[in-house]
Amino acid sequence: MTARDPQRVTRLLEGLAAGERGAISEALNLVDDRRSEEREAALRLLDGLAQRAGSGASPHVHHRVGITGAPGAGKSSLLNALVENLHSEAAGIGIIAVDPSSQRSGGALLGDRMRLSGGARESGVFLRSMAARDRLGGLADATHASATVLSSVFHWVFIETVGVGQSECEVADLVDTLVFVAQPGAGDTLQFMKAGILELPDIFVVNKSDTGPVAERTRGELRSTLGLTGPGDGENWQAPVLLASAQDRHGIGDLIERIAAHRDHGLAGGQLAERRARGQVAFAIESLARRYGDFGLARLGGAQAIARRLEAPREGSIFGAVLEIGQQIEAEIRGA
Amino acid sequence: MPQSPHLEEPDRPWLIRTYSGHSSAQASNALYRSNLAAGQTGLSVAFDLPTQTGYDSDHPLARGEVGKVGVPICHIDDMATLFDQIPLDRMNTSMTINATAAWLLALYVAAAERQGVAQDKLQGTTQNDIIKEYLSRGTYVFPPEASIRTTSDIVAYTVEAIPKWNPINICSYHLQEAGATPVQEIAFAMANAVAVLDAVRDRDDVPEETIGRVFGRISFFLNAGIRFVEETCKCRAMTALWAELGRERYGIDDERMLRFRYGVQVNSLGLSEAQPENNIVRIALEALGVTLSRNARTRSLQLPAWNEALGLPRPWDQQLSLRTQQILAYETDLLEYPDLFDGSHVVEARTAALLDDARTEMHKILEMGGAVSAIENAYMKQALVESHTRRIRAIERGEQTVVGVNRFEETADSPLTAEGDASILKVDDSAERDQVERLLGFRGRRNTAEAESALKGIEDALKNGDNIVPASIRAAHAGVTTGEWSDTLRRLFGEYRAPTGVAAARVVAVGDDNEALRARVEGLSEALGRRPKILVGKPGLDGHSNGAEQIAVKARDVGLEVVYDGIRLTPEEIVQSARDEGVHVIGLSILSGSHSILVRDVLQRLEKEGLGNLPVIVGGIIPDDDAAELLAAGVERIYTPKDFDLTRIMGDIVDIVGEAAR
Numbered sequence: 001m002t003a004r005d006p007q008r009v010t011r012l013l014e015g016l017a018a019g020e021r022g023a024i025s026e027a028l029n030l031v032d033d034r035r036s037e038e039r040e041a042a043l044r045l046l047d048g049l050a051q052r053a054g055s056g057a058s059p060h061v062h063h064r065v066g067i068t069g070a071p072g073a074g075k076s077s078l079l080n081a082l083v084e085n086l087h088s089e090a091a092g093i094g095i096i097a098v099d100p101s102s103q104r105s106g107g108a109l110l111g112d113r114m115r116l117s118g119g120a121r122e123s124g125v126f127l128r129s130m131a132a133r134d135r136l137g138g139l140a141d142a143t144h145a146s147a148t149v150l151s152s153v154f155h156w157v158f159i160e161t162v163g164v165g166q167s168e169c170e171v172a173d174l175v176d177t178l179v180f181v182a183q184p185g186a187g188d189t190l191q192f193m194k195a196g197i198l199e200l201p202d203i204f205v206v207n208k209s210d211t212g213p214v215a216e217r218t219r220g221e222l223r224s225t226l227g228l229t230g231p232g233d234g235e236n237w238q239a240p241v242l243l244a245s246a247q248d249r250h251g252i253g254d255l256i257e258r259i260a261a262h263r264d265h266g267l268a269g270g271q272l273a274e275r276r277a278r279g280q281v282a283f284a285i286e287s288l289a290r291r292y293g294d295f296g297l298a299r300l301g302g303a304q305a306i307a308r309r310l311e312a313p314r315e316g317s318i319f320g321a322v323l324e325i326g327q328q329i330e331a332e333i334r335g336a
Numbered sequence: 337m338p339q340s341p342h343l344e345e346p347d348r349p350w351l352i353r354t355y356s357g358h359s360s361a362q363a364s365n366a367l368y369r370s371n372l373a374a375g376q377t378g379l380s381v382a383f384d385l386p387t388q389t390g391y392d393s394d395h396p397l398a399r400g401e402v403g404k405v406g407v408p409i410c411h412i413d414d415m416a417t418l419f420d421q422i423p424l425d426r427m428n429t430s431m432t433i434n435a436t437a438a439w440l441l442a443l444y445v446a447a448a449e450r451q452g453v454a455q456d457k458l459q460g461t462t463q464n465d466i467i468k469e470y471l472s473r474g475t476y477v478f479p480p481e482a483s484i485r486t487t488s489d490i491v492a493y494t495v496e497a498i499p500k501w502n503p504i505n506i507c508s509y510h511l512q513e514a515g516a517t518p519v520q521e522i523a524f525a526m527a528n529a530v531a532v533l534d535a536v537r538d539r540d541d542v543p544e545e546t547i548g549r550v551f552g553r554i555s556f557f558l559n560a561g562i563r564f565v566e567e568t569c570k571c572r573a574m575t576a577l578w579a580e581l582g583r584e585r586y587g588i589d590d591e592r593m594l595r596f597r598y599g600v601q602v603n604s605l606g607l608s609e610a611q612p613e614n615n616i617v618r619i620a621l622e623a624l625g626v627t628l629s630r631n632a633r634t635r636s637l638q639l640p641a642w643n644e645a646l647g648l649p650r651p652w653d654q655q656l657s658l659r660t661q662q663i664l665a666y667e668t669d670l671l672e673y674p675d676l677f678d679g680s681h682v683v684e685a686r687t688a689a690l691l692d693d694a695r696t697e698m699h700k701i702l703e704m705g706g707a708v709s710a711i712e713n714a715y716m717k718q719a720l721v722e723s724h725t726r727r728i729r730a731i732e733r734g735e736q737t738v739v740g741v742n743r744f745e746e747t748a749d750s751p752l753t754a755e756g757d758a759s760i761l762k763v764d765d766s767a768e769r770d771q772v773e774r775l776l777g778f779r780g781r782r783n784t785a786e787a788e789s790a791l792k793g794i795e796d797a798l799k800n801g802d803n804i805v806p807a808s809i810r811a812a813h814a815g816v817t818t819g820e821w822s823d824t825l826r827r828l829f830g831e832y833r834a835p836t837g838v839a840a841a842r843v844v845a846v847g848d849d850n851e852a853l854r855a856r857v858e859g860l861s862e863a864l865g866r867r868p869k870i871l872v873g874k875p876g877l878d879g880h881s882n883g884a885e886q887i888a889v890k891a892r893d894v895g896l897e898v899v900y901d902g903i904r905l906t907p908e909e910i911v912q913s914a915r916d917e918g919v920h921v922i923g924l925s926i927l928s929g930s931h932s933i934l935v936r937d938v939l940q941r942l943e944k945e946g947l948g949n950l951p952v953i954v955g956g957i958i959p960d961d962d963a964a965e966l967l968a969a970g971v972e973r974i975y976t977p978k979d980f981d982l983t984r985i986m987g988d989i990v991d992i993v994g995e996a997a998r
């Protein structure tokens with residue numbers, strides 16, 4: 001089987017550079033693979049991708065966008081409308097849909113939640129759905145690595161997650177721009193506040209504006225609530241509250257503009273780079289913890305110490321660093 | 337002397353029909369004429385899937401489907417041929433047509449006008465029930481709101497212009513075929529009727545006093561399953577609930593308008609592939625359920641054939657079903673008596689219980705915003721998937737007996753199936769070629785400018801909120817085709833993908849049949865490095881989703897990751913999805929008869945993508961000869977209705993994925 005293919009990483013790097021869909025898919029399978037040999041190969045692959053991006057060999061600058069919100073708020077429908085709209089730009093779009101529905105059996109029903117329209121499917125968008133598996137937060141553990149793979153090929157990478165508090169924090173670290181989709185209806189605002197997640201989203205969009213004045217009212221409520229908590233980013237990015245209807249394709253252009261504007265803002269002010277670095281460290285710690293557990297991390301002084309080490313300037317990519325730290329932990333454990 | 341219990345005059349029998357149509361307008365016309373000669377008293381037209389979903393016979397999505405499960409009708413000439421030498425002023429024609437109902441009605445009117453028959457003389461039915469398409473039947477095209485609009489256009493138009501037409505046949509039939517319980521059948525159908533009636537009532541062009549007549553023109557299409565006593569009660573409960581709705585919600589008090597009128601096709605879901613001759617008995621018993629009670633007797637009846645689960649019926653098979661009805665109507669004394677159950681405490685009690693539960697469920701849906709909301713939020717679809725899961729599990733565990741399937745399985749060789757695949761009707765592939773040729777000829781002949789301007793007329797009607805039927809009749813005369821009419825609506829309305837209902841479907845069971853399998857799946861996950869992932873795909877225009885849904889739900893319950901995107905995808909979309917999603921195995925489900933072309937197409941595309949090693953399994957109505965060919969072409973395993981044990985199928989799949997990984 002391919003697992004024993006020594007050239008695999010090189011081959012995938014080439015395939016990804018050429019934008020081959022088969023290679024993208026295989027790379028996504030690899031970064032999802034728990035076996036130790038595969039995990040190492042995955043880190044080498046990600047390291048290779050990071051180096052290529054760093055060397056400027058990567059042909060484009062990507063933009064990762066998280067779409068979150070309560071179940072049924074219309075995240076997929078909006079995403080579908082975004083894809084149809086962006087398709088004309090032909091920039092390439094990858095989507096990761098994280099499904100929260102994994103249950104006792106460990107099984108999950110995926111795909112159903114996206115229901116991409118004919119137009120969106122024809123656009124050649126790449127869609128991978130993942131189960132949240134044993135994570136409660138809602139993010140599949142391989143999401144970060146998968147997003148890295150997709151953003152080596154596509155300009156736009158969207159990640160849909162169902163939002164319930166905790167997961168917003170995780171996805172916020174993982175993306176450049178976090179869009180929160182709200183349902184029209186009074187109860188919602190209260191829920192945002194309760195969950196204490198109002199600071200995280202960069203853009204709010206009240207969907208289903210076609211349903212009438214309720215949407216407008218929800219937008220007003222959200223706006224005044226946000227006014228109390230202050231701007232989201234600290235550096236003068238005021239999270240806008242938009243109105244849209246995925247059904248009537250209303251407000252989609254505006255949403256795209258704001259998403260792009262948010263990234264430009266982050267690029268100019270340096271927040272984007274900071275955020276990506278933060279996301280990488282979070283990924284690294286999570287990846288090491290999953291593999292080696294608290295006990296393993298403690299061999300090198302614990303999670304915080306490792307995070308500090310990863311935050312310090314370094315040569316090479318974070319993925320290389322994870323590989324290296326992993327080897328050190330293993331050596332410590334063997335020595336002990 | 338005791339009073340005679342007999343009626344003074346025996347009742348006239350119900351309308352005896354056979355649902356039929358295949359290959360071409362010409363071939364179907366010959367079939368209709370011979371059925372009428374054999375004593376059938378009405379026509380029931382089956383259209384092929386491209387016609388039902390708004391594609392011309394030469395559309396890429398129509399490939400392999402033309403003339404397969406019904407007759408292809410692309411334009412006025414096809415329709416005229418279909419009714420050649422059948423005088424339409426004397427015929428009662430039922431058309432199973434929904435998303436494109438306004439168009440097929442227009443073609444029917446135009447064909448009648450060609451015969452010199454004025455439209456107000458026409459009698460018949462357009463099924464025109466879109467809600468159950470999203471829930472079960474699968475030939476929807478446009479989003480619910482838009483579809484309800486064309487539905488109500490037909491109602492508003494015919495109530496004035498074709499007064500003897502039944503503009504809509506609210507179907508609970510298809511809900512039972514998708515697993516509905518009697519209570520669900522009643523409640524969902526009534527909520528559906530309310531959605532349509534409310535839409536008609538709220539129209540500017542329908543005067544308030546017309547609603548009584550509209551109500552009176554609405555008919556129903558019910559199912560009748562093997563529990564025929566309960567089915568009798570169901571019909572009586574629906575009769576009561578319908579009148580109650582008319583009185584309370586629409587303020588109608590004219591008894592004639594409040595009468596519950598319905599036609600029936602008896603249950604097919606329970607007809608078995610194993611010992612198929614047993615179905616003859618099932619069908620006859622099911623017919624009793626909707627004929628026994630005079631006060632709730634069906635107005636028309638269609639019976640499936642004994643070889644239902646094998647494939648399409650041949651003329652002889654249909655004849656047997658026709659004779660079954662005729663024996664019931666003309667040999668027995670059924671029609672000589674008033675209602676047999678008047679005064680029966682048992683029937684009354686069961687009826688009352690069904691009525692109570694159904695009323696509660698109906699109100700739940702109305703409170704949710706009505707049937708359209710309950711489509712969009714998947715409430716009804718999910719409920720059906722769950723009911724069907726219960727049904728299948730009960731059969732699998734032997735809690736529900738199906739003779740010859742899970743009990744009394746031993747059998748002598750059947751002479752009926754001795755001929756193998758000759759015991760079903762096979763549609764010649766040349767039917768598609770011929771039909772496409774005729775279509776191209778027609779397009780060449782017609783006046784293009786006229787057709788284009790007629791299409792513009794439809795667009796204008798849509799935009800201005802005018803009734804779409806008159807513009808469609810003009811378009812029918814002007815030579816517009818089924819695909820062109822539908823594309824015009826697609827452009828304005830958009831297309832819709834309905835919720836599959838599987839994502840959140842969950843049935844709590846006593847005891848767990850899946851424990852052992854789950855452990856095996858865990859082991860396989862370790863070996864694979866990630867959880868095994870399966871794509872359940874439905875290529876082509878086939879809308880039979882039951883099998884795919886139940887496989888998907890079961891696969892999840894044993895611990896697999898499942899990608900299921902619903903019906904009507906192209907082989908290309910399925911292969912792309914399999915690759916993007918990184919699945920370990922593909923399971924295709926096809927029941928419409930187009931498996932040979934579609935499965936091969938998938939296999940070839942996989943090969944081209946470098947995914948030739950990905951195991952492909954196929955399920956559905958696959959005749960033995962075709963199965964052998966598909967296995968030779970590289971399909972790993974084939975399942976048909978006789979493989980009712982889902983646990984065993986899942987075990988096989990785990991094995992197949994394990995093998996492939998080695």
Ligand code: B12
Nearest residue numbers: 604644645647879881882883923925928929955956976979
């Ligand atoms: C129920 C049913 C319907 C329902 C479907 C509801 C739904 N949402 O699924 C309704 C009433 C809507 C319907 C409509 C039609 N039907 Co129908 N229907 C049936 C019926 C009676 C049962 C099918 C079924 O659901 N069985 C239960 C499920 C669980 O079983 P299954 O799908 O066979 O799956 C099992 C195996 O096959 C296998 N399997 C199936 N798929 C897969 C996939 C994988 C991966 C695996 C591992 C296994 C597997 O495992 C399952 C477990 O046992 C069959 C006849 C019969 N008795 O089989 C006709 C039948 C399939 N229908 C038929 C026809 C013609 C139609 C129509 C096209 C008629 C028309 N002209 O309008 C319409 C249109 C439907 C459409 N849009 O395509 C024909 C098809 C003829 C052919 N193949 O040549 C049949 C065979 C009847 C007949 N003899 O004429 N139908």
Ligand SMILES: Nc1nc2c(ncn2[C@@H]2O[C@H](COP(=O)(O)OP(=O)(O)OP(=O)(O)O)[C@@H](O)[C@H]2O)c(=O)[nH]1
Nearest residue numbers: 071072073074075076077113208245246247712713
């Ligand atoms: N009226 C209206 N309905 C919408 C709109 N957008 C989505 N919907 C409906 O809302 C329901 C949920 O939409 P989805 O896009 O699946 O929502 P989601 O947030 O992705 O749902 P999950 O992934 O299950 O959490 C569907 O029935 C949609 O048809 C809109 O703009 N207007």
Ligand SMILES: [Mg+2]
Nearest residue numbers: 075076113114
């Ligand atoms: Mg979604």
